[in-house]
Amino acid sequence: MRKAFIILVIVISLVGIYGCSDREVAVDDKLSEIEKKELKEREVVDLGGNVVKIPSAEEINRVVIVSPPITSIQYSVLKDASKIVAVNPLTFKSANSDIVKDVFENLDNINTSFVKGFNVDIEAVLNLKPDIIFYYGQQQKKGLESLEIPMVDFMKQKERNPIIITTEWERLIRKIFDINDSTTINDEWNKIDKNVISRIKELKVNKLKGLMIFNNSGNKITVSGNNTYGDYWIEMSGLINVADNIDGEKEVSIEQIYQWNPDIIYVFRGPSASSYIEGEKDWSRIKAVKDNKVYDVPKGIYSWGAPNADSPLMVQWMAAKNYPNYFSDYNINNIIKEYYKEHYSITLTDEIISSILEPKKERE
Amino acid sequence: MKYNKFIRYCIILSIVLIILIITSLTVGKYEISRVDLFSLLKDVLSNRLSMDDTKAFVIFSVRLPRILMAVIVGSGLAAAGVGMQAIFKNPLVSPRILGVSAGASFGVALGILVCNNAMFIQFMAFVWGIVAVILTYLIGKNNKSSSVIMLVLAGIIVSAVFTSLLSLVQYSADVDTELPSIIYWLMGSLAGVKMTDVKTAFFPIALSLVLLFMMRWKLNMLSLSDEEAEALGLNVKLYRVLIIISSTVISATAVSMCGMIGWVGLITPHIGRMIVGTDNEKLIPVSIIIGGIYLLLIDDFCRLLYSSEIPLSVLTALIGAPVFGILLKKTGGKWI
Amino acid sequence: MIFEVKEGYFNYNDSPVLKNINIMIKKGELMTILGPNGVGKTTLVKCMLGFLKWENGDTLINGYSIKTFSRNDLWKKIGYVPQMKTLPFSYTVESLVLMGRNPYINFFSKPAKEDYYCVDKILKTFRLEHLKNKPINKLSGGEIQMILIARALVADPELLILDEPELNLDLANQVKIFEILAQLVNSKGISCIINTHHPINAVRYGQKSLLLMKNYHYLYGDTKDILNRENLSKTFGLSEEWFNFKIS
Secondary structure (H helix, E strand, O other): OHHHHHHHHHHHHHHHHHHOOOOOOOHHHHHHHHHHOOOOOOEEEOOOOOEEEOOOHHHOOOEEEOOOOHHHHHHHHHOOOOOEEEEOOHHHHOOOHHHHHHHOOOHHHOEOOOEEOOEEOHHHHHHHOOOEEEEOHHHHHOOHHHOOOOEEEOOOOOOOOHHHHHHHHHHHHHHHHOOOOOOOHHHHHHHHHHHHHHHHHOOOOOOEEEEEEEEEEOOEEEEEOEOOHHHHHHHHOOEEEOOOOOEOEEEEOHHHHHHHOOOEEEEOOOOOHHHHHHOOHHHHHOHHHHOOOEEEOOEOOOEOOOOOOOHHHHHHHHHHHHOOOOOOOOOHHHHHHHHHHHHHOOOOOHHHHHHHHOHHHHHO | OOHHHHHHHHHHHHHHHHHHHHHHHHOOOOOOOHHHHHHHHHHHHOOOOOOOOHHHHHHHHHHHHHHHHHHHHHHHHHHHHHHHHHHOOOOOOOHHHHOHHHHHHHHHHHHHHHOOOHHHHHHHHHHHHHHHHHHHHHHHOOOOOOOHHHHHHHHHHHHHHHHHHHHHHHHHOOOOOHHHHHHHHHHOOOOOOOHHHHHHHHHHHHHHHHHHHHOOOHHHHHOOOHHHHHHOOOOHHHHHHHHHHHHHHHHHHHHHHHOOOOOHHHHHHHHHHHHHOOOHHHHHHHHHHHHHHHHHHHHHHHHHOOOOOOOHHHHHHHHHHHHHHHHHHHHOOOOO | OOEEEEEEEEEEOOEEEEEEEEEEEOOOOEEEEEOOOOOOHHHHHHHHHOOOOOOEEEEEEOOEEHHHOOHHHHHHHEEEEOOOOOOOOOOEHHHHHHHOOHHHOOOOOOOOHHHHHHHHHHHHHOOOHHHOOOEHHHOOHHHHHHHHHHHHHOOOOOEEEEEOOOOOOOHHHHHHHHHHHHHHHHHHOOEEEEEOOOHHHHHHHOOEEEEEOOOOOEEEEEHHHHOOHHHHHHHHOOOHHHHHOOOO
8 A cells, every 4th residue: 555655656746846847047147157258359158058159240141040039139130041041940930021122122042941849950051151040949950060160049948928039139139130220129129118918008998808829739738837928028019918827838728727817819720719719619619719809910020929139029918908908199101101110221111011911810 | 356346436436426527517607696596596496497597508508418428528538548458459649649639630720721610620520530530441451461560650640641631731721710720620629519419429439438448348458469268269350350440449539629638538548557457358448437537527627727718628638647657656557 | 180291292392302292091900100200201291281282192071172162171080199399378278179170160159058078078078177278388298299299189180180199208108198089089080190200000000000211101901910029120120139128
């Protein structure tokens, strides 16, 4: 009997680990340690904590970007994509196609076949003769270490706050290309803090309940729980994330969603928002669906579900969707237009803006 | 084992299953108070139930299909396990030995890649599960002898090929959207099960179950050597094919409905043997009930333990394997 | 019943194993098959029963080819006792003997009361009632062999074919098995074909013998004519003097 008890305890603790897996990573310690050392000229500490020696800005002419959203950051800094020779295919797939055409004048010459999933084809990379490589995390780095090409890691372990992530990304890109002018993304975040977040704090109504559907594939619904990008978007735009007690992106049952009964639902991947409203009867019992408050996550220079150069727009757009009465002064179309002009020097037509905001209609 | 005693066990196990089904109906994420439950029960009895009430909807359209699916799939896999163990003359065999799971998983992945529609994915899983077993059978079939070793080897070959093909499909899948879908689907879950799914799964599984049930006594002889069974007047090839077909249909349906579930087909026949012994005539009915209880219990854990769903395949093994280990240790495997 | 093999030929991978086998056994006769290892005794049994296909020739029952019999009819007439080995699942004695009733049980059926009654009867005849609910793998070799014979007999066959029934049995148990078989032959008129390794058992109990020798030769006839010193020593490659021993 005692043996049985011990085994039971082991099983339960194993299940427990599954429920609250929280691996502490000592990257922060490593980072601060390295930062204490004085960096030499043209050396950067990347987000993975590596010290990388980089060529001078003028010598960087061929950039290979393995990490999809970094392309948008680089473009917002340089306002020019001519130095980019190869990008992750997701860069195009997760972006509005019209905007992609605006960004890349030489779209057909951009190589997207050097990376498949998480795996980078080393020889293809060598063929591209890059001056620098931007990658995301150890998995993408596999095999690349052996190359004598400067490589910058853009993955900050465990960090999911879009403000911190995009700011750090931009800081690195600016350092690498030695650019200090123009509005930084940090300025935008400060504006958001003043115009959105502090205004939400003064809200006189109870906060609404929000849910981000991360994916929905064959009736298997995955939602954004605690410490996910979705979680940050929801909380920053003044909602309470109903899936707060879940860690990461996890599958839930429809019954759980009934119990949460969110006021607003955002749909990242999977079937479009309209399919929830017009589609199956199951969803019609949820308040957000009844009230027609189900929205697709927009897709601009990159999908707004993940951090990228468009991210400040995501918070403003969501705030306006969540509390239209309080943000009635917001003309989201104008805000987007101005933002694109300022950050990317792109003039958007109203058509493109509506295709940004309703990305799943664009496909149909 | 006396026949009366066997009947008594069947009745007890059935009562356990029914109680478990009723309890499972009343617990869940959506809070329904006891008072509401009683009023719902009254409505059901007086036939005044309305699905406009979310509580009624949750119980009868969300929980009930899921519970029924768990019972059907569990029962089916258990019976398939008994059948496969008999024809392979080996108590360590589970229905997946002929490559049906590998084939069906490949089908799932391919289905997600081609067209992300639940019905289509289920269809692909089913078809490819069957295709895999047909391939195994064709490779393992031999004019001179139809030894089960050949079938086992063929099963290993086919499984290996389809596992690689699955990896290939996963490799060519979109990392952001398709790959997680494939992985989630294969990890298995009954969360999205609807009444239409139950209806789809019911007929193939029930039909195969009836077939296995009717051949239950003949299974005893199939576990002897082929010639011995032939000399008892048994048409070994025909029975073997029928059992392979019914097990395959059950397993393919199971994967198509709730992903890769291990252990049910392996463990429940053994629990059954502990209760009624090795005689397949009694083992099949008992395993069918135990399979239903087992998978329903596991799925209850999956949906109730945390706010998020725990993959079914995780718990079937994580709970099943240690429980089996304890039983094995305690009894020394005497029941086999 | 008359059981015969006519002009039986069998090849294994194109090399001949059995050539022109002709045997006949009548009601109430006990025939033994003897021969050195690897000469094809088990193959002969398998061919006789149709597990392996004759290249040429046929097995006949009362003059009709066994192929013309339905599965159930054939195995109601012939009972086969295979070589003893451990079973993957340890069925009880009752379950195992019950399997012998299979030719009487329909495709999707299970045993009826009558079948259980037959099992009880045969176990009583063999004085094995006390083992009825024991798992088979817990029994001794002698007991298992008896159970296997009981299983073959429960279908009420006219011919019993046994493949090395004395395998792994001590002398006392071997005698017991052969005594039972001899009794069945004498009292019930059942015919018996026994594949054996022991000439003594063959000489003692068999009316007919088949001596398989190397190079596809064989001798068939009455035991007293066939199993003499000359033939046995030739078959097994022993000197004739070897058979001269006496136990004091």
